[in-house]
Amino acid sequence: MEIKPWKLNKAARCAHCKDATIHSIIIDRYKMKIKCRDCGFTRFYNFHVVNIPKRR
Amino acid sequence: MKVHLRVFVETENLGKAMNAMTEAGITGFYILEYKGMSPQDWKGFVIKEEPESAIGLIRDYATDAVLICSVVEEEKAEEIEKLISETLKKDKFTILEVPIRKIIVNYGNEEEVEEEVDVWLLEKEVPCFYCGENAVQRIRVDVNKAKIWCTNCGAARYYLIKGVERPER
Numbered sequence: 524m525e526i527k528p529w530k531l532n533k534a535a536r537c538a539h540c541k542d543a544t545i546h547s548i549i550i551d552r553y554k555m556k557i558k559c560r561d562c563g564f565t566r567f568y569n570f571h572v573v574n575i576p577k578r579r
Numbered sequence: 580m581k582v583h584l585r586v587f588v589e590t591e592n593l594g595k596a597m598n599a600m601t602e603a604g605i606t607g608f609y610i611l612e613y614k615g616m617s618p619q620d621w622k623g624f625v626i627k628e629e630p631e632s633a634i635g636l637i638r639d640y641a642t643d644a645v646l647i648c649s650v651v652e653e654e655k656a657e658e659i660e661k662l663i664s665e666t667l668k669k670d671k672f673t674i675l676e677v678p679i680r681k682i683i684v685n686y687g688n689e690e691e692v693e694e695e696v697d698v699w700l701l702e703k704e705v706p707c708f709y710c711g712e713n714a715v716q717r718i719r720v721d722v723n724k725a726k727i728w729c730t731n732c733g734a735a736r737y738y739l740i741k742g743v744e745r746p747e748r
Contacts, residue, residue: 529705529716538697538722539745548701550718552708555725555738563746568725568738573709576733 526552533557539564580678582656583648586663587615587673590643596672599662600649608649614641617671650679697722709734 528551537544540562549556555568588596590612600608614637624636651659656676663672699720706713707729714731728735 524711526706526708526711529703531701531703531718533699533701533720535699536697548718548720550727557720563744565744567741567743569741571724571737571739573737574735575709 537562537564580653581650581682582653583677583679584651584656584659585675585677586647586659587675588645588647588667589671590645592667592670592672593645593647595666595670596645596647596663599666600647600659603655603659603662605649605651605655605659608647611646611648613644613646614638615644616641650682707732707734708736 528549531548531550533546533548534543535546536542537546537559540559542561544559544561547556547558547560553570556565557568558565586596586600593610597608616637620640620642627633653676660674660676663674699718701718701720702715703718704713704715707716708727710729710732712729712731714729717728717730719726723740725738726735727738
């Protein structure tokens with residue numbers, strides 16, 4: 524089943540420009556991208572592992 | 580002007596001296612324990628030059644004492660002086676006030692620490708990547724890693740930082 528990437532916004536202090544700015548967050552099955560809308564500083568994450576709880 | 584205040588007291592009077600300094604409003608301090616002899620006690624002593632002899636003499640005759648140091652404004656130093664003189668009027672103490680020309684303080688890795696504790700928590704109702712159900716997904720983003728977990732099926736997905744892209748100046 525194809526699931527579209529999630530799109531979120533977060534107001535937070537940017538690690539690069541140090542200002543309180545809006546960050547665009549895009550999360551898909553294997554990648555995650557967080558970008559400061561003000562200065563453009565971007566962090567990229569890769570999928571690492573999934574933990575599935577045991578069924579009771 | 581700020582001064583480096585040094586208060587020398589006998590160990591048993593440390594509490595009294597500290598209370599007097601706290602009452603005067605000191606914000607920070609440091610303490611050094613030492614063994615010492617006052618000029619009156621030392622007068623007339625001639626020690627043998629062997630190291631053992633000198634160390635033995637200090638061990639036997641010197642008094643256990645404490646040096647309390649703090650950096651304060653000149654006016655506050657006067658207040659501390661009065662309070663200590665009052666509190667320890669029957670005890671031995673010495674106060675030195677050394678003028679300070681400059682203070683440089685470096686907090687080292689303060690920025691790195693700030694970045695480390697910067698954790699974002701988010702929630703969004705979207706289809707889960709594992710069970711496919713439309714459910715609330717909790718997202719925790721750290722500087723170097725991220726975790727998302729589904730409130731429906733409980734699957735937790737972990738992501739690790741791959742890199743950053745800094746904007747051109």
